[in-house]
Amino acid sequence: MPTYKAPVRDIEFLLYDVYDAETHYQKIGAEEASRDMLSAIIAEGAKFCEQVIAPLNQSGDQEGCTWSEDGVTTPTGFKEAYQQYVENGWGALASPVEHGGQGLPESVGHIISEMAGTANWSWSMYPGLSHGARATIDLHGTDEQKEVYLTKLVSGEWTGTMCLTEPHCGSDLGILKTKAEENADGSYAITGTKIFISAGEHDMAENIVHIVLARLPGAPEGTKGISLFIVPKVLPDGTRNDVKCGSIEHKMGIHGNATCVMNFDGAKGFLIGPPNKGLNCMFTFMNFARIGTAIQGVASAELSFQGALAYAKDRLAMRSLSGVKNPNGPADPIIVHPDVRRMLLTQKSFAEGGRAMIMHLSQLVDIVHSDVDAEEKKMADELLSFLTPIAKAFLTEAGLEAANLGVQVFGGHGYIQEWGMEQIVRDARISTIYEGTTGIQSLDLLGRKVLMTQGGMLKNFTKIIHKFCKEHDGAKGIKPMVKTLATLNKDWGDVTMKLGMKAMMNKEEVGGAAYDYLMYSGYITLGYYWARMAMEAQNKIAAGEKDGFYKAKLDTARFYFDRILPRAEGHKLAMLNGLDTLMAMSEEEFQYL
């Protein structure tokens, strides 16, 4: 298994060189997030992730979770690590002070999430999944509900889940069947089966608070008839509720996390938020959950990169084409070979570019949650809405590619479980599926975010890129990048216009173009973050900074622009070729045996 080391240097570069975190935290009234405070948190978080949970990553995969009538047992060490996490206050880090949290901004929580997720994604899902339940109750719960559930969720003594999916529906929640019937005491009897419930049952906390989507009697059909219910495993009076884990799934990866079938057999539930407005309530924090999954993309790329880099420096094979580099050995380390470097740099550019994107989004989340003026909050919220599907889909696709490259760098050894590289692929594989597949994110981006706003949300972002390019037009060292970015940025608008015209003639064009549009947008978006980082690195170098970190940053940016960004062109050409060939075939014509 790759030995995980938290990329503290890169995180600090983003915080202070790129995103001016000190000003940001002052602006949102989070002065407590001082540089000293953050350094201490990051250092302690890194230690916890490197020393406590990373060592459980491979053993957790091999051991997996065990189901019995009495519940689910998590892999050896998971429970103890979680206790330590709770005792050290990590769960409460970015939660509101009034419920026992430390009140630090979400962006600080995301830094810890990335480190924990890279160290051990399966483990990190247990605390990670509580976020949805916590946010739902915080935003839509009554004072009483907050009092009963929130403090324990914030401390981490209890964990939470979101129960959406049913055997027959995942993306299409409009057809869900779980029903909620009112009891005499004003509570509801919840009956139905939910599947794919991550951390639905486990032995790490004394109670699990499920937020369940269900239908009230006579509710409208479709998505307008869904309500939300709090269904705790243990009721406030201490009795065990009628919600049981029927089985756990055998999955490709994330074996350390229990993916549960949850049977609600007239379980007692409490309505949260207005009846039939469940999906609206959920959308209020959907962006945040999706950023949480986008982080898995960064985590996969980072962990696989760290493993592949160590191996590439160590493994000897062939001689460099430009002359022997390791004369005392029987061959050169494979890192001398250009194609191995291409793979490593692809991983690196996705991990660091993705981290830069996540940190920007995290700051937008901070702003949305802050008391800055309404106009700025609205701007941040819109930008966040636009960038979230890109982050979720593009960064997880990139993370999966990076994880596969990590296996490839190892050659045959990458395929062997012992080395831990194939586990990263298996764990990463779910990231392009859950919290909305790449296809769903693509429709969200092109349909809802871009075309439904007549390009307005896109313009919010392309204006920022335009401004950046204008300001750094003739900038030494990064000029070619700025030029390329400016061209693509203009192109992005033009392509969108063309698609919009087509979509007016035929709505299906949106679905036909959506995936390629998302990937195209993703490559350009990451290009923007790389250009920003390159600009800061160049400034440091120009100011005489000798730290090789800045040169490496600039080199990686150039690599991204030279060798990765050209893929945008392929996606553009594909989507502009339109829908016809997708729809030409009848169902029957797909296969002749």
Next chain:
Amino acid sequence: MPTYKAPVRDIEFLLYDVYDAETHYQKIGAEEASRDMLSAIIAEGAKFCEQVIAPLNQSGDQEGCTWSEDGVTTPTGFKEAYQQYVENGWGALASPVEHGGQGLPESVGHIISEMAGTANWSWSMYPGLSHGARATIDLHGTDEQKEVYLTKLVSGEWTGTMCLTEPHCGSDLGILKTKAEENADGSYAITGTKIFISAGEHDMAENIVHIVLARLPGAPEGTKGISLFIVPKVLPDGTRNDVKCGSIEHKMGIHGNATCVMNFDGAKGFLIGPPNKGLNCMFTFMNFARIGTAIQGVASAELSFQGALAYAKDRLAMRSLSGVKNPNGPADPIIVHPDVRRMLLTQKSFAEGGRAMIMHLSQLVDIVHSDVDAEEKKMADELLSFLTPIAKAFLTEAGLEAANLGVQVFGGHGYIQEWGMEQIVRDARISTIYEGTTGIQSLDLLGRKVLMTQGGMLKNFTKIIHKFCKEHDGAKGIKPMVKTLATLNKDWGDVTMKLGMKAMMNKEEVGGAAYDYLMYSGYITLGYYWARMAMEAQNKIAAGEKDGFYKAKLDTARFYFDRILPRAEGHKLAMLNGLDTLMAMSEEEFQYL
């Protein structure tokens, strides 16, 4: 697990509509491969693959192989299926009559290999791996060696392996350490450890014939000092040889196939071929082994497509954007959605395009092995040499992508083992690694095949495409495809010229461009096969043929040209951006923690 059905209709289309198999088999003197004969073989082969080995695919993955001191036990049913395979003469199908084979051409064997490999790749590797040993002995063995080993290998009573890789070397065989010291009786004592030996030990056959790469005392260093030895598990006199399986690997996939660590402890071996010429001897059939692996790409794409298609017709989610398609159900089947169709058509275009490429290569193999005139054989051999790295690397990369798309079509269910879709990804993942990684194939293509022949080998192929485009310039129905192909074909030469110029200045440019060059070449190459198929389909349609198969073929070709082929542009732009950003960083600069 997807229920496998052999794509017999597609195979027959390729044989008779596209490649004129009757003329081909007459030309190479294989008149016995008549249409009736082939139909019978394909039908029987399909039955065996669908009914006997496909049902063992998922159970074999779950059960895996078991190691003990006494040997390796294969999954339940594998041994019995293999006995049936041997008894029915499948192993002997395309082997020489003089050693008990049926003497049918290799191309017929490849058709069965694809069907068996799609039904159960792990199982199919046991007979598949014998090919290398059989070919080595056939081409380089003494008459005595042929008598002792070949008949049993041909019948399948014995299986064979190729023992190349050692713990410290895979791609770089020049540094291998296994040694061979001459015994008094003229045999050799082989000592060393070989790893990743597929089917190195198992319970399916009474003897296993290892072909082992080792060094004679005082042999030159590097690849020029490697010799080949036959090392049978059981010696001709019936005694057990000192070769033991030390352990089996725990792998990401192909669990049904035993990947063995083989310890040679002074094992008795017999030199085959001239001393120190082992690698040359191996190259004589390397192309064939690589085509065998290229077939895994087609198999992965086909099996995953079959599974995803069935699911997409069955699973209901959302309504079609252009109006309800399934008014009696709660939602439409997901095959109505353009993005689901994009995924299915990508799989289909890779499976069928890849099959067309493999069949062309198989016919070239037939010609090389036949008694046609020397000039034609030379042409076929050169074309085969050029196309093989493309087939091996591009088709396995495409197969892995297709397998991942199959998981994606299933959504969350794709991640669950029970459905069998994630197994296809795990099994496919090795295909871009073994028999020479994608990186190694890329260097072989651009370095050895293209640039070392001053573009000669490329021209052999681009001339064929040029001729095709010229002949079908104004062809109704396929005109836009022909035009695109002609442009790309010219482009291919131009791009190659540019890379050649760069490589003259700096050899490393070859390594820097190789991967993108291979993928670029792969997309164009598959474009050629799709255009050929489209042309034949269009001819049938023009002749009044109503079979929907032809329309579907034409539609899939158009999809490939519209939506997949544009990726070639991205690879082209990336490779032309050159080497600089790959080499800019020192080893140390890759990571700052």
